[in-house]
Amino acid sequence: MLATDPSALLKLLADTTRLRILALVDREELSVGELSRALGLAQSRVSNHLRLLREGDLLAERHAGPSTFLRRNAPKENGEGPKLASRLWQAVQKELETLPEHGADLVRLANVLAERRDRDGNFFDRVAGEWDKRGGAFTTGQARQRAAVHLIPKEYTVADLGCGTGYFGSALLGQCSRLIAVDLSEGMLEEAKRRLEPAARGTVLEFRSGSLDALPFEDGELDGVVAGLVLHHLPELDGPLAEMRRVLRPGGTAVVVELASHGEDWMRVELGDRHLGLAPKDVVAAFERAGLEEVVLDPLEDRYHPHNPAGKSAELDLFIVRGRVPAN
Ligand SMILES: C[S@@+](CC[C@H](N)C(=O)[O-])C[C@H]1O[C@@H](n2cnc3c(N)ncnc32)[C@H](O)[C@@H]1O
Known part of the structure; x- marks a missing residue:
């Protein structure tokens, strides 16, 4: 089912955990385990929400080895339904940072990403060649x-x-x-x-x-x-x-x-x-x-x-x- 029906979409969004999930995967592509840790919730409490969001086409998946990575799926603007869905999402997105749980979610997300970098020890080796482009502020002297x-x-x-x-x-x-x-x-x-x-x-x-x-x-x-x-x-x-x-x-x-x-x-x-x-x-x-x-x-x-x-x-x-x- 595509979340092109505004009432179905509103129903999907009318849940704090699902909004927190969308706010996190909007910032960063995350595995299911990483997402659960960033939310501070057991995977069993997250998986049902993920299923609903996937069915509503609000999550995109990427499979890499044993892991599934999730990203927010942008509703496509072709046809009346998706256009309204996209506008609704934009309105909701603006408010996500006002969720009371958002601050704590971001702190946990930062820890999850730091753990990921520690595990993937060659992160800095991979980005060394383009580092100066990423960290442009340091080029002013x-x-x-x-x-x-x-x-x-x-x-x-x-x-x-x-x-x-x-x-x-x-x-x-x-x-x-x-x-x-x-x-x-x-x-x-x-x-x-x-x-x-x-x-x-x-x-x-x-x-x-x-x-x-x-x-x-x-x-x-x-x-x-x-x-x-x-x-x-x-x-x-x-x-x-x-x-x-x-x-x-x-x-x-x-x-x-x-x-x-x-x-x-x-x-x-x-x-x-x-x-x-x-x-x-x-x-x-x-x-x-x-x-x-x-x-x-x-x-x-x-x-x-x-x-x-x-x-x-x-x-x-x-x-x-x-x-x-x-x-x-
Ligand atoms: C272009 S200003 C530079 C001032 C400052 N150091 C700067 O970079 O903005 C040159 C200054 O050197 C001083 N000055 C010129 N000849 C000097 C001399 N023989 N002994 C001491 N000061 C001198 C002038 O009075 C003037 O204030």
Whole structure:
């Protein structure tokens, strides 16, 4: 009997256990045993309902070895009867999640599926090749960067050199014990204060006026320095890198974020740029001349989007260079 007769269909649906069954197999194809466990009911209490749903054509079956797998069967929309059945189902389907038993059914379903994965130990082997497509959210980079920043030892003292409005420093709030923001410009330091102080999350903040040529720190005072989009404002690289090395303790880390070479000439005037970006290899070479070790070049997926005076946005490549002061 097809459940195309609306009154027969309504009779079929007028039972909580059958609605719970339909809600579960609508989400996931399940064997009879799995379905019973997800419902928390003995198979003997489920089988009669399954028979009625099968007869009403609301369940589709697939046989695999000794197991029968069940899925909800969508009423087909050909003819008046099935069309009404389909509409009725849609109305009921919307309400399934309001069944009082649904929450507990979902928890048990999650356990059943976890058991299935444990039994079928090669699940991850089978899906490895397409995993990145399934887990697309992890391709944006945000999660990785946020996770990586948690690896900074909490007791670190870090300086944001040429802090500007505090853009890079803000990523360190709550991740290190002290953050010292340094800039030549008092106006920029004020902006950085405005951004960082309300969001400090336990990090002690300081703001120092100073230049990358003569950093306002004692020798070896810092665990880490970051200089974001600053080096292309400077006449040369060797003085500032020697200063970074001087103020870092043995084993301390310098991180530079820079614009790759580009042709946006207007940036000299509008953004005060002295160089139109820098060649990554030149920055790497300057790190090495400063005696920094473990120098790593890391091109970024992130792009820089400055707006020119006509309101048009450029799209510029960014890169990171990292190096460490040799340990004693
Ligand atoms: C493009 S902004 C970058 C600011 C911030 N780090 C960021 O990424 O948003 C450059 C900053 O470097 C500062 N600056 C330029 N030359 C400097 C120098 N020799 N010493 C210290 N700061 C400098 C400027 O005042 C400005 O705030």
